Every structure is written in C-alpha cells, then in structure tokens.
Amino acid sequence: MNGKRDLPSRAGIGLKAPHVGELLATRPAAPWLEVHPENYMSGGIALASLEAVRREYPVSLHGVGLSLGTAGDIDARHLSRLRSLVERIEPCLVSEHLSWSTAGGVYLNHLLPLPYTDETLGVVADHVDEVQNALGRRILIENPSSYLRFRHSSMAEPHFLAELARRTGCGLLCDVNNIYVSAWNVDFDAGSYLDTLPVQAIGEIHLAGHAANDADGRTILIDDHGSPVTAPVWKLYQRALERFGSVPTLIEWDTDLPELSVLLGEASVADRMLQAFASEDDHACAA
Amino acid sequence: MLALRDLQARFTDSLFATEDLTLLDLVDSDGLDARARLAVYRHHVLATLTATLAAAYPVVCRLVDQRFFAYAADAFIRRHLPTEPCLVEYGAGLPHFLASFPACGALPYLPDVARLEWAVHTVAQHSDAASLDLARLRRVDPRDMAQLRFVPNPTVALLASPWPVDKIWKAHQEGTSEALPGLQGGAVCLEVHAVGETVAMRVLEPATFAFRDALARGLTLGEAAGHALESYPSFDLQQAILELLDDCIFNDFTIITE
Numbered sequence: 001m002n003g004k005r006d007l008p009s010r011a012g013i014g015l016k017a018p019h020v021g022e023l024l025a026t027r028p029a030a031p032w033l034e035v036h037p038e039n040y041m042s043g044g045i046a047l048a049s050l051e052a053v054r055r056e057y058p059v060s061l062h063g064v065g066l067s068l069g070t071a072g073d074i075d076a077r078h079l080s081r082l083r084s085l086v087e088r089i090e091p092c093l094v095s096e097h098l099s100w101s102t103a104g105g106v107y108l109n110h111l112l113p114l115p116y117t118d119e120t121l122g123v124v125a126d127h128v129d130e131v132q133n134a135l136g137r138r139i140l141i142e143n144p145s146s147y148l149r150f151r152h153s154s155m156a157e158p159h160f161l162a163e164l165a166r167r168t169g170c171g172l173l174c175d176v177n178n179i180y181v182s183a184w185n186v187d188f189d190a191g192s193y194l195d196t197l198p199v200q201a202i203g204e205i206h207l208a209g210h211a212a213n214d215a216d217g218r219t220i221l222i223d224d225h226g227s228p229v230t231a232p233v234w235k236l237y238q239r240a241l242e243r244f245g246s247v248p249t250l251i252e253w254d255t256d257l258p259e260l261s262v263l264l265g266e267a268s269v270a271d272r273m274l275q276a277f278a279s280e281d282d283h284a285c286a287a
Numbered sequence: 288m289l290a291l292r293d294l295q296a297r298f299t300d301s302l303f304a305t306e307d308l309t310l311l312d313l314v315d316s317d318g319l320d321a322r323a324r325l326a327v328y329r330h331h332v333l334a335t336l337t338a339t340l341a342a343a344y345p346v347v348c349r350l351v352d353q354r355f356f357a358y359a360a361d362a363f364i365r366r367h368l369p370t371e372p373c374l375v376e377y378g379a380g381l382p383h384f385l386a387s388f389p390a391c392g393a394l395p396y397l398p399d400v401a402r403l404e405w406a407v408h409t410v411a412q413h414s415d416a417a418s419l420d421l422a423r424l425r426r427v428d429p430r431d432m433a434q435l436r437f438v439p440n441p442t443v444a445l446l447a448s449p450w451p452v453d454k455i456w457k458a459h460q461e462g463t464s465e466a467l468p469g470l471q472g473g474a475v476c477l478e479v480h481a482v483g484e485t486v487a488m489r490v491l492e493p494a495t496f497a498f499r500d501a502l503a504r505g506l507t508l509g510e511a512a513g514h515a516l517e518s519y520p521s522f523d524l525q526q527a528i529l530e531l532l533d534d535c536i537f538n539d540f541t542i543i544t545e
Contacts (some may be wrong), residue, residue: 039375041373042375042413043413043414044414044481045414045485046375048484065372066372070295075371077371081373101372103295103296103298104296104299106299106370107368107371108299108332109332109335109339109372110335113328114291115313117291148324148327149314149317150314150315152288152313186317215326216319216320218323220323222331
C-alpha cells in the first residue's frame with residue numbers, strides 16, 4: 001500500500017464506480033485518486049474494490065455527508081463510519097465542504113448554502129474541531145458552488161474560510177470551478193476571491209466542468225461535473241497556481257461520465273500546468 | 288435575522304412544500320428571483336435522488352421507462368427523504384411504495400421485481416460479513432437445539448413471488464439473450480447471495496424456502512421446522528439443516544430460554 005504520505009503535487013482524478021474495473025485491470029499512470037467515502041461505508045464489494053485501488057494508488061477521501069454547517073449536533077454515526085473508513089483506507093487527505101445537507105432528520109443530498117455570519121462560523125468551526133479530533137488529523141474544507149446569497153451574511157465567503165482555517169487549523173480545498181460558477185451566479189470577482197484565500201491553508205485544488213442553464217431569462221451556471229473544464233476555469237486555475245504554487249489538483253467528473261481516458265487526458269493538461277510551478281522537491285516526488 | 292437552525296428548517300420545507308416568504312426575503316435576488324434560485328437546489332436534490340434510485344432499481348427503470356420512473360421516484364422522494372448520507376442504503380421503501388402507487392397497477396409484478404432488485408443491491412454491500420461459528424454450534428446441548436434462533440447472514444436474502452421475477456430480472460439485464468418469460472404459472476422462491484465480487488440468485492424448493500424464511504424471520508429452529516412440516520409433510524428436516532450450514536445462510540445464533 002502507498003504510504004500515509006502527502007498527496008503528490010500532481011493532477012489526479014475523481015474515481016467513480018464504473019471506472020474501477022478498468023482502472024484495476026489497466027493500472028493507468030494516475031498520480032492519485034479521490035473518492036466519496038459515503039459510497040464505500042456500507043462495506044461489501046464496493047469497499048473491497050476501494051482497498052484494491054488503495055494498494056496501487058494514493059487516495060483522498062472527499063466527504064459530502066458530514067453536513068458541517070448544520071445547526072446542532074453532527075451526525076455521530078456518520079462520523080464514526082468515516083473514522084472507520086479512514087482507519088481502513090489510510091487516505092493521504094480527507095476533505096469536506098462548507099455547506100449543510102441535513103436538517104430535521106432528513107438528508108437532502110446537496111451542498112446547501114450557508115449565511116456567512118458569526119453564528120455560522122461558530123457552528124462550522126465547532127464541527128470541524130470535532131471531526132479533526134475524531135479522525136486525529138487535519139481536514140480540508142472546500143468552498144461550495146453557490147446559486148444564492150443570503151442578505152444577512154456579514155462576511156464574504158473567502159474571509160469566512162480564512163477565519164475558519166485560522167480558528168480550527170483546517171486546510172482549504174480551493175475548488176476553482178466553484179469559484180467561477182459562484183462568481184457568475186451571485187456576482188463577485190473571482191480573482192479577488194482567490195487573492196483573499198490564505199495561501200498557506202490551500203492543500204488541494206479541484207477542477208470540473210459546469211453547465212449553463214437558462215433560469216427566467218438569466219443564465220445560471222450549474223456545477224454539474226458533467227463536461228470538460230472550460231477555458232475561463234483553466235485561466236482561473238493558472239491564476240490560482242500563480243498564487244498558491246503547485247498544489248495537488250483533481251479533475252472531478254460525476255455526471256455523463258466519459259471514458260476513463262478522457263479524465264486522464266484532462267488531468268494531464270492540469271499536470272502540465274502544475275509542473276511549471278513545481279519546486280525542486282515536487283519534481284523529485286513526481287519522478 | 289433568523290437563527291441558523293430556523294433558516295435550515297424553513298429551507299428544507301420550502302424545497303418540497305409551501306413557499307416561505309420569510310426565507311425568500313433573506314435571499315439576495317440580485318438579477319434573478321429568489322424563487323428561481325431556490326428552484327436550482329430543489330431540482331438538484333430531486334434529480335440526484337432520482338438517479339440514486341435508478342441506480343439501485345435499473346430493471347424497474349427499464350420496465351416502466353425512464354420518464355415514468357422519474358415521475359414515481361419524485362412522488363416517493365417527497366414522502367420518503369433519505370435520513371442519512373450513505374445513499375447506497377437509500378430506497379428500501381420503494382417496492383412497498385410502488386405496490387400502492389396507482390399508476391403502477393398495470394404491472395402487478397413490478398413491486399416484486401423491485402424487491403428482488405433491492406435484495407441484489409443490499410447483499411452486495413455485505414460480502415464481507417462474518418460467517419457462522421460452527422465450533423460453537425457443535426457445543427450446543429442437543430436438548431437446546433429446538434430453541435436455537437439464528438441471525439440472518441446479510442449476504443443472503445430470501446424472496447418469494449407469484450411472478451417469475453428472476454426470469455423478468457434476467458431478461459432485462461444489459462446484453463442478455465434471455466427471452467421475456469410468460470407471467471402465468473411463474474411463482475418462484477428465490478435466494479439471492481453475494482459470492483465474491485458478484486451477486487447470484489437461485490431457485491429454492493418451496494419447502495426449503497418456507498423453512499429458511501421462517502428462520503430468517505426469527506422463529507426458532509423448532510418453530511421453523513414445525514412450520515415447514517405443517518405445509519410440506521415430506522420435508523426432509525435433517526437434510527435441510529445440513530444444507531443450511533453449507534449455504535452460510537446465518538452467521539450467528541442465540542438459544543432462547545423461557
């Protein structure tokens with residue numbers, strides 16, 4: 001099994017169930033892989049396949065179910081299941097989202113928006129502390145894609161994330177596509193957003209495709225992870241690399257899944273851009 | 288200003304039920320109506336949960352076509368939202384829901400096909416379950432044997448239907464050459480089990496099924512034997528018990544004392 005070291009500063013891919021068989025059969029040269037832990041917590045055939053993958057590749061667990069922004073207690077059972085999976089898989093990274101998904105005992109299967117207030121900061125920071133204590137490791141928190149903004153937010157999202165990282169010691173997962181999508185949908189400057197994020201906290205970057213939908217005559221961008229990364233997002237990624245340096249980067253593709261080779265092709269584009277920012281140490285790691 | 292807990296309760300309600308003016312007031316319209324913004328979230332929740340159900344019930348999806356499935360799934364989701372984030376475990380109630388969904392009345396076998404799909408779906412999640420401790424079983428006092436109550440192995444599921452659901456299932460697998468079966472006289476007793484990285488199913492004799500199903504429902508060995516012998520007087524109990532152990536149907540047991 002690959003050791004419990006950091007992810008290489010290379011471009012990996014999100015691994016979806018339909019690609020697992022081909023991946024294990026052909027062992028393509030992907031530098032690392034990321035999966036949603038929720039898909040493997042039930043054990044069985046799925047977990048056995050993830051263990052086989054983990055023996056060959058560095059793996060990152062990217063959670064969608066902890067609902068860190070829910071007012072009230074975190075789901076103790078879910079956290080316990082995540083801890084068991086982390087102990088079993090020994091991922092290089094564990095990440096979650098700045099969002100909520102659970103309220104009143106129902107799970108809404110979406111990364112829902114939060115008002116950025118002192119109250120919310122307290123809730124999310126307490127939950128991040130609890131998760132980091134339970135897992136015994138630092139986690140990364142990802143900026144969500146937004147389709148609305150609450151009027152009573154008292155701080156901008158990147159300031160909120162910076163303060164969350166300062167309070168809890170968590171790292172940040174900078175999803176460049178989400179920044180682009182949110183900037184369009186709720187009208188802020190994507191470049192200024194990047195410039196506000198604390199450089200030292202950034203532990204991973206996400207890239208993905210999005211769709212443009214019509215909503216009452218206005219275009220709204222949907223973060224559907226169902227197409228290639230768009231040109232403006234590549235451009236924003238270049239700017240992120242200029243600011244953050246070479247950071248492990250992931251190509252996400254969740255809907256209308258293409259051939260595995262298409263994902264690997266997208267990752268190799270990101271990889272070439274990353275290499276231009278790689279330090280001497282990174283080159284040694286990538287060799 | 289709403290407390291976060293209140294905002295989240297109102298947001299949840301507004302996704303599936305009545306419009307909440309207090310919540311709408313909190314959303315910055317900014318060139319697009321707050322209702323349209325909320326609708327993006329509603330659409331995503333429904334679309335992804337529908338996709339989750341379609342992945343667990345691919346044959347039901349093929350039997351009714353995608354549009355009808357989405358219609359039925361929408362009604363199911365609104366009544367039975369997931370309660371936790373491991374969505375591979377979401378959808379257990381769909382067969383029961385389809386049985387009472389009026390629009391499915393023309394396909395009376397549909398709920399049983401759904402039950403079979405759920406059995407296939409769930410046993411695959413338990414291929415690493417523990418097996419029965421046979422040494423411990425051998426130490427049980429023979430006088431206590433009738434009082435044994437077994438714990439079902441989650442890698443195995445039992446299912447009986449008046450319809451040939453196994454044949455319907457096989458005829459709707461991708462790339463199959465199996466023909467669609469006739470529906471009459473196709474009653475079947477099935478055992479579905481995870482084997483390595485796949486799931487297999489086999490047809491059981493009705494007597495064997497009655498015995499195993501009674502045990503799986505929590506009857507003691509004595510009660511289950513009585514149940515099977517009552518309906519099938521020629522049932523070979525001794526052979527059935529041996530096969531039970533060979534087939535790893537159960538992975539634990541207790542002795543029921545009065």
